[in-house]
Amino acid sequence: MRKVITGNHATAYGAKLSRPGVISAYPITPQTTIVEHIADFIADGELSCEFVKVESEHSAMAACISAQNTGARTFTATSAHGLALMHEMLMWAAAGRLPIVMVNVNRAMGPPWSIWADHLDSVAQRDTGWMQVYCEDNQEILDTTIMSFKVGESRDVLMPTMIAEDAFYLSHTVEPVDIPDQEDVDAFLPPYDPPFKLDVDDPKGFGSLVMPNNYMEFRYLMKLALDRARERIVEVDREFEEAFGRSHGGLVDLYRCEDAEYLIVAVGTTSSTVREVVDQLRSEGEKVGLARIRVFRPFPVDEVRAMVRGVKGVAVLDRVYSFGAFGPFYTELIAALYGQDERPVIKDYLVGIGGRDVRSKHIRDIYSNLKAVTRDGLDSETEWIDLNRPGGGA
Amino acid sequence: MPYDHESIPPTPITSVPSDQFLKTGSWRTFRPVIDRDKCIKCFICWKFCPDVSVRVKDEDSYPEIDYEFCKGCGICARECPKDAIDMVLEV
């Protein structure tokens, strides 16, 4: 059934269709309507699940961890400061090998106080062990929620997933979304069957002290798990396409990149606007494509190496900046490509920080600049786009 | 003793009460000793032991201390309503 709904409503549908046993969440703008829609589903009897009310996001994640440890499938959603407050518990969830699924509505961190789109909140959780998937439209949020349970719950993965949706551009924007039938989702996503869980008849202790002579091995297991997740994400995306007739591109979603001399690398909703601009530029004879980094963790190292072969210039659009360094997506890209025989010119463009609107004209300007620096040499590694400059120039 | 990554679970999981990685019984200064004449099998010691080192076979048996793991913290002695547990200096 196709319905015209917001990203937050699509999130709630994705959660409902995945049949979680426990949901615990604390409301925060712009995530609040996710919790409201889930509450409606439960009140209307459409979703049978335990909703645990809590006094903070730290507690919400703690509740999910405990519930997941008993063998329940769990879901939560948060944003920005709520995600930051979860930080400690995120590490517990990942190292506890609990495949919780969470939707984070990407919102800027204060101060200055802001509720608008920005990727700092989720990127700041990069090293917690959570997988991270950035969505381009509302359909992708719903589908990725279902897929992430399947990927995370794979016996050879057992890791949690954070699904990122841009504040307002998705959370509060309605678009047509196909809502799959429950029986089709049930056929695609089997019930959660954990290899270990809390059981009063077979008591176990979880997360105990480990001395330095054994700690590294547990971390090495997490490394292996996320390495395998790279393959699982692609496999599950393929299985999803067979079952539901649509794919979201696996790790890196390439659009018109065959024979491309220039690539625009984008993340989240900016990619959608880039897609339109790529079509415009292609119709003007430009050889340019979009490479959307869909999965940030595990980072798609091989795919990134493959996609730049034969490419002259790459523009990376970062909606987040790592103070004292560069944009994080740029840094990751550079790291993956160092040591390759052929390396294109790569420049980092900071766009849309704190919800600054990223328009077609900005993408076109970036493309022109990329061609110029590819021809003439880099002027600087990073450039802030649409920044208000002294004297009023942009 | 060190384990390689193929011989450990995905996350530290310890069977209860045994901890395969760390036997803590040697940490004790005082050992809890249960006086069966005073014990009423209320199992409050079992409930309070933070290291799951009080064993209960069934409700008719007396609780027993697992000295391989008991650290000698004394909580059981403190909580016992019948003062049936003495903390005896290890020698």
Next chain:
Amino acid sequence: MDLIEIRFHGRGGQGAVIASRLLAEAAFIEGKDVQAFPFFGVERRGAPVTAFTKIDDRPIRIKSEIYEPDHVIVLDTALLGYIDVVQGLKPGGRVLINCPLERAAQYRARSKAPIDAVDGTGIAIGHGLGSRESPIVNTSMLGAFARSSGLVGIDAVAEAIRRQVRRKVEANIEAARDAHDRVDTMEG
């Protein structure tokens, strides 16, 4: 049809955001791709609210805000005193204002755009939508817009209301149909 962009101006509580979604739903019912979203602000009752709808035959991929609308819908004439509602209006774009045509005439000086006018407030009150002090005019204005723009049919608007509105469904549909029949036009 190429991309058509519509901007709603209202005040918190009048239903501008819902109106933008109902219009999207109506166009979706007629087989279009749609997007609707509020201005990404912090809404409060009484404060100015802006909402947007995009309609296209092709998939809509541009995810930025609307700067050059094809149509503007003004739910409250009080806004005209301090908001430039025709800002960025495309050449040939139309403005629909919630007021009788004789009052709309005074706004002609601001813009050469054709103005459509409907007494959405009177119609909403007549159908018992909201209160006399704060009538909910969104469905009346949508009914009028279906007529003045020709972008969607009134039956699709009625079906959109049926799908999305939870209270006073029939009264809202009647108000939309009423307004649809009572739009006046002043060509530019």
